[in-house]
Amino acid sequence: MSGSGRREDAAAQERAEQEQAAPQISVVIPAFDAAVTLGRQLAALAAQVDAPPFEVVVADNRSRDATRGVALSAEPDLDLRVVPALRAQGANCARNEGIRAARAELLLCVDADDEIAPGALRAVADAFSAPSAPDLATGVPTGLDPVSFELPVSMDFLPYGISAFLALRREVFDAVGGFDEDFVGGQEEVDFCWRAQMQGFRLGVVRGARFTYEPRPDARSAFRQYRRYGATYIQLFVKHRAQGLRGSSLGAERHDVPRVARALVRLLRRPEDRPEIARGLGWIVGRWQGNLRHRVWGPR
Template structure:
């Protein structure tokens, strides 16, 4: 029997996301004017009930499958595994802890009819408390950029033609803690593919609300930003980065560490301190005493194992 034909495969990487995954699946089940689509939940080694929760949706009106993406930790590996198992001509990525808007799948499909890849807006003010997002942009209005270089789409609202994703080897699994979507977008554009903007593909983007989690995430993002820079700067025109400047920034944020005791300022300070410490760690790890790891791109789909029910 021939497999069902889908225009879009929605890939959701998840690791211990049982508290929020059901909300995202309900948002997808309520899509309006959507083309034929399936949902592929790529379980990245969850130890909670994430897989069971997703499996409960299998056989319902919305086609949902669960694939085992637990062989290696990391969102890049989970996304690659999900795409390998996908049966849609286009792939749309979202996260297990966010909410896609009612016409998100339609907007992704329309964007990918014109571009090889598209990004959509992420909105912060509807599912996050005010103090959680203080000082942050509440709604993005276009693809972002870092180091003054090419634009990229946020991985929480990203669409790609599947054949293009496979041709590029997917997202680089050597990025364990962020910036893998930036690296992917840059490689995509270097290869001559187009990156567009899908303004109606809005995702309500959940942020961490605990001080320790914000600090840890910001540290990881800061460190991975230097991994990205060290990987691409030798061959492309990225804005320069400064080790001395990073040391100075850490000193400034350390002097402001008392703000962590202020309930109104602690998350902003945790984010700033974590980021600057992470950037400094990245300088030391990827520039001063080492180099970025070699790229680790996805295996061919035929070599990956899909686990359904």
């Protein structure tokens, strides 16, 4: 056999081995300064029960701490890679880079500070191989009834899946052009799921896939998080208002002024409730910021 023939045979064998070893699911984790929390999520992935072959792709988004080291020191049985997501700051850049580096056609995006339940990957694989399989789907947060759980709906328009656990086929990602990196801090999953549904893809719920969502524990971080949620909520409205979304008005917004004043008083008087109060306050302030930035009266 000629040298070129041997090289072609070797290349064909290498491709066959790669295809045989390809995972069924690629779990993508965007990570920024996640050294404190990432280990818990990786341990949950290592503890999956009856899981199909899967890989873990940690997309390191300009972390300044030991995120990369924590990922690389995870359970040795995990098929894990750390890929750089340096092009822009934000979870959406990291998700996009992680998905582009992933090998599977079935993708699962989870967050570095949450934790999936032991049977979650098996539930995802079974749901997406069923005759009535969705094209993208979310899991069910722990503490909620998986039977009665319904997809949340934003702005009375379309439902969406939760970014802390969002499974999708690669064709969906390719069709909608990935996550919109202009959204920084919230609403990216709403925008992604809306665009997917408007292109005819089916959104569902994997009721056997549970995950634990960890809220921000202190008032300061809770306020910042929900301020971003509120601001990007208005950004979402501006992007999609051509779909007939209805906004608010100056008269309606005035009702939030006394609510803010009462929230500030409660922050001082009820320290045990500060994170919850801060979330509500952050949401209002974020919406106001979004309204001013985009010069609109977005929905409440």
